[in-house]
Amino acid sequence: MAPRIGPVGEELQVPDKDAKAMVGTEDTPGSKASPNPQKLRPSVFHSIKFFVLCHSLLQLAQLMISGYLKSSISTVEKRFGLSSQTSGLLAAFNEVGNTALIVFVSYFGSRVHRPRLIGCGAILVTLAGILMTVPHFISEPYRYDRTSPDMPQDFEASLCLPSTKALASASSNSSCSSYTEARHLAVVGIMFTAQTLLGVGGVPIQPFGISYIDDFSHNSNSPLYLGILFAVTMMGPGMAYGLGSLMLRLYVDIDRMPEGGINLTSKDPRWVGAWWLGFLISAGAVALAAIPYFFFPKEMPKEKQELRFRRKGLAVSDPPVSKGEDSSSEQSPADSPEKKDNLAQIAPDLTVIQFIKVFPRVLLRTLRHPIFLLVVLSQVCMSSMAAGMATFLPKFLERQFSVTASYANLLIGCLTIPLAIVGIVVGGILVKRLRLGPVHCGTLCLLSALCCLVLSTPLFFMGCSSHQIAGISHQPGAQPGLELFPGCMESCSCPSDDFNPVCDSSSRVEYITPCHAGCRSRVVQEAPDKSQVFYTNCSCVAGGGPVPAGSCDSACGHLVLPFMILVSLGAALASVTHTPSFMLILRGVKKEDKTLAVGIQFMLMRVLAWMPSPVIHGSAIDTTCVYWAHSCGRQAVCHYYDHDLLRNRFIGLQFFFKTGSLACFALILAILRQQDKEERTKATIPNPGLQQQLLASEAKKEPEESRV
Numbered sequence: 001m002a003p004r005i006g007p008v009g010e011e012l013q014v015p016d017k018d019a020k021a022m023v024g025t026e027d028t029p030g031s032k033a034s035p036n037p038q039k040l041r042p043s044v045f046h047s048i049k050f051f052v053l054c055h056s057l058l059q060l061a062q063l064m065i066s067g068y069l070k071s072s073i074s075t076v077e078k079r080f081g082l083s084s085q086t087s088g089l090l091a092a093f094n095e096v097g098n099t100a101l102i103v104f105v106s107y108f109g110s111r112v113h114r115p116r117l118i119g120c121g122a123i124l125v126t127l128a129g130i131l132m133t134v135p136h137f138i139s140e141p142y143r144y145d146r147t148s149p150d151m152p153q154d155f156e157a158s159l160c161l162p163s164t165k166a167l168a169s170a171s172s173n174s175s176c177s178s179y180t181e182a183r184h185l186a187v188v189g190i191m192f193t194a195q196t197l198l199g200v201g202g203v204p205i206q207p208f209g210i211s212y213i214d215d216f217s218h219n220s221n222s223p224l225y226l227g228i229l230f231a232v233t234m235m236g237p238g239m240a241y242g243l244g245s246l247m248l249r250l251y252v253d254i255d256r257m258p259e260g261g262i263n264l265t266s267k268d269p270r271w272v273g274a275w276w277l278g279f280l281i282s283a284g285a286v287a288l289a290a291i292p293y294f295f296f297p298k299e300m301p302k303e304k305q306e307l308r309f310r311r312k313g314l315a316v317s318d319p320p321v322s323k324g325e326d327s328s329s330e331q332s333p334a335d336s337p338e339k340k341d342n343l344a345q346i347a348p349d350l351t352v353i354q355f356i357k358v359f360p361r362v363l364l365r366t367l368r369h370p371i372f373l374l375v376v377l378s379q380v381c382m383s384s385m386a387a388g389m390a391t392f393l394p395k396f397l398e399r400q401f402s403v404t405a406s407y408a409n410l411l412i413g414c415l416t417i418p419l420a421i422v423g424i425v426v427g428g429i430l431v432k433r434l435r436l437g438p439v440h441c442g443t444l445c446l447l448s449a450l451c452c453l454v455l456s457t458p459l460f461f462m463g464c465s466s467h468q469i470a471g472i473s474h475q476p477g478a479q480p481g482l483e484l485f486p487g488c489m490e491s492c493s494c495p496s497d498d499f500n501p502v503c504d505s506s507s508r509v510e511y512i513t514p515c516h517a518g519c520r521s522r523v524v525q526e527a528p529d530k531s532q533v534f535y536t537n538c539s540c541v542a543g544g545g546p547v548p549a550g551s552c553d554s555a556c557g558h559l560v561l562p563f564m565i566l567v568s569l570g571a572a573l574a575s576v577t578h579t580p581s582f583m584l585i586l587r588g589v590k591k592e593d594k595t596l597a598v599g600i601q602f603m604l605m606r607v608l609a610w611m612p613s614p615v616i617h618g619s620a621i622d623t624t625c626v627y628w629a630h631s632c633g634r635q636a637v638c639h640y641y642d643h644d645l646l647r648n649r650f651i652g653l654q655f656f657f658k659t660g661s662l663a664c665f666a667l668i669l670a671i672l673r674q675q676d677k678e679e680r681t682k683a684t685i686p687n688p689g690l691q692q693q694l695l696a697s698e699a700k701k702e703p704e705e706s707r708v
Contacts, residue, residue: 045295048217048303051115052225055209056232058122058289062202063236064243065129065282066094067390069195071244071409072275074395079142079252079272080135080187081629081636084392088618091391092611093192097199099606102207102599114208119293122286124201129283131194135187136276141253144262144270144500158500158513160492160520160539181632218303234421237390241413243281244394248273248406263524263533266404268550269501269639273405366597370671371438371588375581376601378445378664382574383609385657388617388650393567395621396650399641400463401563402554411564419568423575431579438587439676441580442669449662452573455566456658459651462563464556466643469510470517470540472627488540489518497630499639503552504541510552512627512639517541554643574658577665584668620649 044050069076073087082090213229214222251262252272264271367373393416397408430436430444494515502517503510511517518539523546525532534546541547582598589597624645625638 045292046297046300048213048225048300050292051296051300052213052217052229054289054292055118055213056229058118058286058293059205059209059229059233060236060239061282061285061289062122062125062205063233064240065125065279065286066198066202067237067240068244068278068282069094069132070391071241071394071412072248072273072278072405073391074398075248075252075273075275075405076191077395077637078270079275080139080184080191081631082188083635083638084395084618084621085615086188086618088391088614088616090191090195091614093195094199095606095610097196098203099199099603099611101200101203102603102606113298114204114212115293115296115298117204118208119290121201121204122290122293125198125205126201126283126287126290128194128197128201129279129286131197132191132279133276134190134194136252139183139187141256141258142272144264144268144272158495158498158515159522159535160489160494160515160518184631216300216302221303234424238413238417238421240278240282241394241409241417243278244275245406245409245413247275247278247281248404248409250274250277252276263531263549265532265550266406267402270499271404362596363600366589366600369589371668372585372597372601374664374668374671375584375588376604378449378577378661378668379581379601380605380608381657381661381664382577383605384613384616385574385654385661386571387610387613388653388657389567389571391614392617392621392650396646397560397564400554400643400647401557401560402551403557403560411560415564416568416571419572420575423572424578426572427576427579430576431583436580436583438584439669439672441583442665442672444580445577445584446662446665446669448573448576449658449665452570453655453658453662455570455573456651456655459563459566459654460648462556462559462566463643463647464554466626466641467508467510467552467555469512469627469640471512472640489516492516492518499629500549501551502535502547502549504547505552506542508552508555511540511547514538514547514549517545517547519545519547570658574661577661617650617653620653621646624649 069091073091076082076090077084077087210226210229213225217225249266250273251257251264252274254274254277266273393412394405394408397403397411398405403411427444427448431441434440436444492515494513498513498515500513501510502514502519504517514522514535517535518541519535520537520539521535523534523536525534533549535549536545538545538547585597585601621641622638624641626642627640628638629636
């Protein structure tokens, strides 16, 4: 048996070698082995179309999990006692990890196994999403009142009773401890870590995916594939708000409901939805979308198979040509001085240290271009406006128009995001169909920014003032509230840090707790769908009540739809500038700097807009607070805002960024027109240097003619 094994192995190897040496031959000996590598049906993982499908789904899921926090920002604030500045910083930390590593993507380029690195990034995004839910599981069940764990929730906790004072002091002393504070810091630290990992995991997904598609798709099909990719990806933020709308209708402790149930509705200001459930669903979607990437090859054949064979034929049959090509490619960077500064071309030949040293020089050279700098500044202004609006618009709608968090997310996901997508598409169609040049692109951006600014002006007046809150705000001309009944709550020992609002609908006065309204009893009206809580025997209310639990509704709740229509139209007009501004960058910088210019643009937009803007908007919102909650001696979430001040500062910040973008586009258009005017004058006026050359040539001809 042993002597026969050797010859058989040799006979099997010879045709295989012949088949590798003679690509495309039809010899009979090689016909048995050649179909194995060549004629078998290719795997689905060698299809660029399947990669485009997988990458569209992955980026959709990744943007959904990245944008989900913005849809539940007010809920997270209430659940963990965070200020708007802290929650804005939490939302911005997604960009910190992304910005810190995005520069090195151009360094690694095609050195790495791009599909596997995309898959690893997606797995990291999945782990970050799961880590974001950990605070829910390590925290105690949410208690919307001040009852102790042994008592049923919302039962005689906030009533006007003499024993309330003793109960309040006992519960406050037991609830505040070093362990409680340490757990709060751990919860906040976990969320910040999860947001950072979320940004780090998203670093390789988009750049490597786009370059992979562009490398292995046919040149004529690449724009189509990228267009499909962006179209599907843009639905991610809308789906994030839609998912938030669904999840926030569920109670936060749906996995550990108390025995007696809850007596809260989603309109109650103490309601906290199941914010964590959306992160689990989004993380599961990202994990499923990441699986195929571990089966894609590092390099796949071009979409047209004959291009692949032609390259193999050149490499196998014509070694001198390939040698010459290699030598020319090695000499080209040294021969052309213009390519020495092209970071995108020389990056593969640099070490990490050399890359870091070269990058600032190329960055400064690119920023010295006036059109590029102004376009980036205009997009920074637009992105700052979009980042602040995306993060805090749901909270603004909740406070200003007394809508639920679920309904606010539904409006944004179904109205604002789709119209913004339509604006991007319309901008691209106008540039393509009208074949707009740089001057006309600048004009389109200027007109769109101007119309966006005009539409935002009425927003300052679409709202109403805060209703009267007993003991906090006293509006001129309104009923004095507690002053109608002096000493109505003297016998009550009301806790200072409790929050269980009730509303006297007849006088439109809101009380922080039933105790502050002097209420001594509580009635629950059962209904098939929900139960309503009323408080009676209220000494501070005319007629003694009853008064329903919950805050007073806004007097201008009917304005929420007109407000959102104007906001959405403004977002659509601002999105129209997206494609024309990109064209200004691509047509304004040198050909060899286009890739790097776009990378620098995205980096500056992250550093100057998406990172600081949520913190700026959150800080502005915090300055309008009139009543802060306190937890263990520290300032926690804000319960009441000055609505007029909130509207003026929030819309004022949006107006400021839109004005800055308009000013940048005006300067861009002025520079482009000046450049166009100079080019026209050069075309009409003869070149003096050319005239001197002609005179010199005529002067040389005259002596020659005289000699003849």
